[in-house]
Amino acid sequence: MSSPNPAPRFPSSSPQRGLRGRWSDDRFTLEWMVIAVITCGMAVVAPKILLQPLWTPIHAVALGVVSNGIFQWSWFFSRGLLHFPLTGIARYSTFVRIVVLNAGVVALFVAMWTGSVPAALLATVLICGAGIHQGTVLAVEAHRYKENRYAPMVRYYAVAFFFFVVTCLVGGLLSYEMMASDVPAWIVSHADGIAVAHSVVGIGGWAGVTILGTVVTLGLSMLHARQDGRALGSARAALPLFVAAVLVAAIGGVAGLPLMVACGSALFLLAAIWGILTPLWCSFGLRKRSSHAVWPLLAGLVWTVLLVGVFTVESAVAADVSSLRNVVIDQLGVFLAAGIGQIFVASLEYLVPVAIGGGPTVQRVGDVAVSFLWPVRLSLRNAALAVLVLGGNDARTFLLVIVVVSYALDLGLVGCAAIRQLRAKKAKLEAKTIAKARKMTKMGSGEETTEGSDD
Numbered sequence: 001m002s003s004p005n006p007a008p009r010f011p012s013s014s015p016q017r018g019l020r021g022r023w024s025d026d027r028f029t030l031e032w033m034v035i036a037v038i039t040c041g042m043a044v045v046a047p048k049i050l051l052q053p054l055w056t057p058i059h060a061v062a063l064g065v066v067s068n069g070i071f072q073w074s075w076f077f078s079r080g081l082l083h084f085p086l087t088g089i090a091r092y093s094t095f096v097r098i099v100v101l102n103a104g105v106v107a108l109f110v111a112m113w114t115g116s117v118p119a120a121l122l123a124t125v126l127i128c129g130a131g132i133h134q135g136t137v138l139a140v141e142a143h144r145y146k147e148n149r150y151a152p153m154v155r156y157y158a159v160a161f162f163f164f165v166v167t168c169l170v171g172g173l174l175s176y177e178m179m180a181s182d183v184p185a186w187i188v189s190h191a192d193g194i195a196v197a198h199s200v201v202g203i204g205g206w207a208g209v210t211i212l213g214t215v216v217t218l219g220l221s222m223l224h225a226r227q228d229g230r231a232l233g234s235a236r237a238a239l240p241l242f243v244a245a246v247l248v249a250a251i252g253g254v255a256g257l258p259l260m261v262a263c264g265s266a267l268f269l270l271a272a273i274w275g276i277l278t279p280l281w282c283s284f285g286l287r288k289r290s291s292h293a294v295w296p297l298l299a300g301l302v303w304t305v306l307l308v309g310v311f312t313v314e315s316a317v318a319a320d321v322s323s324l325r326n327v328v329i330d331q332l333g334v335f336l337a338a339g340i341g342q343i344f345v346a347s348l349e350y351l352v353p354v355a356i357g358g359g360p361t362v363q364r365v366g367d368v369a370v371s372f373l374w375p376v377r378l379s380l381r382n383a384a385l386a387v388l389v390l391g392g393n394d395a396r397t398f399l400l401v402i403v404v405v406s407y408a409l410d411l412g413l414v415g416c417a418a419i420r421q422l423r424a425k426k427a428k429l430e431a432k433t434i435a436k437a438r439k440m441t442k443m444g445s446g447e448e449t450t451e452g453s454d455d
Contacts, residue, residue, distance in 0.1 A: 028098055029072060029348075030415060032064030037408045044400040051113045054329070059112075061336050062202065063105050063127075067164070069344060070210050071098055071134060073351065074157040077214060081150035084141050094134070101130040108175075115179045124172035128165050135161025152236040156213025159243060163205025166250075170198040192325045196253030196261065199328045204268055205246040207340050212242070212276045214347070215301070219280050222294040222350050231279035238275025242268060258324045262315035269308045277301065292371045293350035296378055300342030303385070307335050337403050338385045345410045352418055358425035366421035370413050381406035 039050065039057040047053035075094045078084075104126030111119035139158035142151045174194055177187050187194070216235045245268035252260025311331060318324040353366030384402040387395070 028102055029065060029068040030411070032060065032068055033407075033411045036060040036065050037404060037411060040407075041401075041404050044397060044404060055112060056109070058332060058336065059108070061341070062207075063108070066207055066340060066344060067101065067105070068098065069348070070157075070160070070164075070207070071101060071130070073214075073347070074138065074160075074210065075134070076351075076355070077217070078138055078141060078154045078157060081153055081217065082141055082145045082148055084145060097130045097134050100126050104130065111175060111179070117176060117179050120172060120175040120179060124168060124175075127168045131161050131164040131168065135165070149232060150217070152232065152239065153213050153216055156209055156235075156239060159239065160206055160210040160213070163201050163209060163246060167198055167202040167206055170194060170201065174198055190254060190256070192322045193254045193256050195325050196321055196328055197250040199332060200249045200253055200261065200264070201246055203332075203335065203340075204242075204249065204265075208268070208272075209239075209242050209246075211340070211343055212238075212272055215276055215280060215297075218347060218350070219294070219297065220283055222291045222297060222346075223283060224291070231283065234275045234279055238271045241271035241275070245271060253321060253324070256321045258315050258318035258321055261321075261324065262312050265308060265312040265315055269305065269312060272308075273305070277305070291350050291367075292374045293346040295374070296342045296346035296349070299378065299382055300339050300344075300346060303342065303382075304335075304339035307331060307339055334385065334389060337407075338382075338389075341407065342381075345407065348414055349410070349417075352414055353421055356418060356421045356425065358421065358428060362421060362424045362428055365424045366417040369417035369420050372413055377406050377409055 036057065039060045042050045043053050043057045050056055072094065104123045107119050107126060108123035110116065111123055135158050138154055138161065142154040142158055145151050145154075173187065174191070177183050177191050177194075213235070216231055220231075245264045247264070248267065249261045249264025252258070252262075252264060311327065314327045315324055318327065349370045353363045353370065356366060357363065381403055384399040384406075388399045388403075
């Protein structure tokens with residue numbers, strides 16, 4: 001009889017379509033990573049030839065890379081945690097939602113580059129539709145398997161998709177304010193506050209809640225450590241605090257109250273430290289060994305805590321919401337590169353070999369490839385980010401190039417690791433097939449020899 005609360009077990013391939021389907025979904029994320037690296041590089045060295053040089057690279061990362069990754073891996077983790085069968089509402093493949101999401105993202109880029117309001121409306125409908133569908137699926141499965149001890153972690157994903165839809169709706173409102181010729185006066189007067197709310201909900205509610213919910217289980221898998229007894233309980237208790245914090249900060253932004261934004265940000269930070277990071281740190285002390293990917297994960301978490309703390313202080317002392325919007329614009333790129341970017345890359349470096357699978361020997365092929373010179377890559381990137389944050393304006397372009405190149409190397413190594421591991425897995429399967437055929441041939445020859453001797 002199976003245990004009612006099985007340990008988290010992440011399948012080695014997509015449960016509904018096998019390895020080929022799993023990799024087809026992941027390819028969207030990798031393609032957007034290539035686009036994000038290119039656009040970020042252009043924004044650093046040649047911003048004049050890039051349409052919307054500030055908006056484009058930020059949303060290539062936030063919508064293209066991060067959102068595709070969350071859509072794919074939240075489904076992957078939820079299946080691994082709850083072990084729900086693909087029946088009823090869950091039988092639909094995530095592939096359709098991924099296609100709809102990316103169609104909306106492409107439409108949004110076209111809208112922003114051409115100033116087309118209909119294209120922006122279409123993009124908002126497509127992106128929100130994909131988010132509503134996947135969030136509903138995850139909420140239904142979390143409720144259906146509510147007795148499972150990991151169901152609260154899947155609720156994190158359902159809540160994050162709610163915030164995803166909210167931030168897309170707010171972003172659509174901002175697009176309308178930027179492109180339409182006849183905009184209501186109240187939208188124009190609250191544009192700065194709406195922009196702050198868009199960033200707060202997107203970073204904190206969408207990416208932040210997803211990452212913090214994932215760290216509870218994925219961080220322990222990276223550490224190869226046994227779980228601290230408080231981890232699941234404190235994470236369950238922290239989720240309402242995260243929801244309240246994001247809503248308070250977003251409402252404060254729209255209302256033009258920077259101090260209210262600071263209160264929401266502070267609550268979010270305290271809930272993250274108490275509910276997620278402290279149990280993870282306790283488990284870190286219990287580890288026997290760990291994946292190399294845990295170090296960029298920890299670096300991203302440290303940067304996130306520091307930058308959220310700085311944003312809280314700057315929100316508290318901001319004169320008005322317009323100046324707070326300038327703070328968001330100044331810090332958003334660093335936040336994506338130092339915090340979310342490193343967490344996302346660390347997760348990808350750990351998960352791609354696991355998702356491809358093939359057994360310990362084959363998986364080690366991917367691990368070795370993706371960990372090539374990881375201390376050098378990690379050190380250079382974080383040193384460049386530290387100098388940049390501390391005021392390295394004289395060498396700003398050079399430092400940004402280092403950061404972009406480090407992520408380009410990460411992307412190249414993930415792709416190389418995936419190719420090598422897929423080839424090793426294929427070779428292993430072929431070797432097993434040949435060995436099985438030879439065994440059957442020998443058995444047949446032995447039977448014929450025996451029959452001949454009897455005659």
